[in-house]
Amino acid sequence: MDGNGRWAQRRFRPRVFGHIRGSSKIKPIVREANRLGVQALTLYAFSTENWSRPEAELSVLWRLLKKYLIREADELDRNNVRLRIIGESERLGSDVHAVLGPVVERLSKNTGLQLNFAVSYGSRREIARAARLFALDCMNGKRSPEDLAKNETLLNDYLWTSELGALSDVDLVIRTSGEKRVSNFLLWQAAYAEFVFTDVCWPDFTLEHLTAAIQEYSSRERRFGGVSAPATQNVWPNPVPQQN
């Protein structure tokens, strides 16, 4: 959800104004993703590097996260959405946990769209943590280093995304705001993701932009390092329905 700060500054408003406008875009995008049959949607809300931002900006972000959860829990539940947080949840404040815990628990049995908020998330930290946990399992005799040589996907079990199972592999990354970087986002999980970059800042990102990105994705041929064949042609599970 990149570009909130620049979006606001271009309008001579404080950066947090962009975050406020940006957070209002989450609801329609989640609803539309669910309607289109997207199985999992991960929103990069806060990176491990974002802790260096001014305290005033951080407190607005936490307030927005809590407000979103309180306001949207009912609709998410009605729409069968399940919610997870990926990242260093132990660094989040007790006030955030107090709101987050019950909502995650309430939605945990749902079977529709898997919505993930990446919060205090950084891929390098995630992979380093996974390596440490794997090494501990080796020291405890539960694993051997050779296990990873035989099956690299074993590392999935040690990532923050482990509970997502097959849904942890990313198909499409949409980066807003004109930046063409990965910025420490799901580096392992997005190894074979398609990327769509748009100049639009997150507060201006609409359902049409989402549909266009998915259509672009659907037109790509994913070879996963193999050779071209009609059977590997990428097809979105459901045809993208027309907007009303």
Ligand code: FPP
């Ligand atoms: C990136 O834009 C955006 C963020 C660091 C925060 C995104 C958070 C929200 C939209 C609201 C809170 C989250 C939830 C899940 C309700 P930026 O500030 O880096 O923009 P810039 O690159 O233009 O400075």
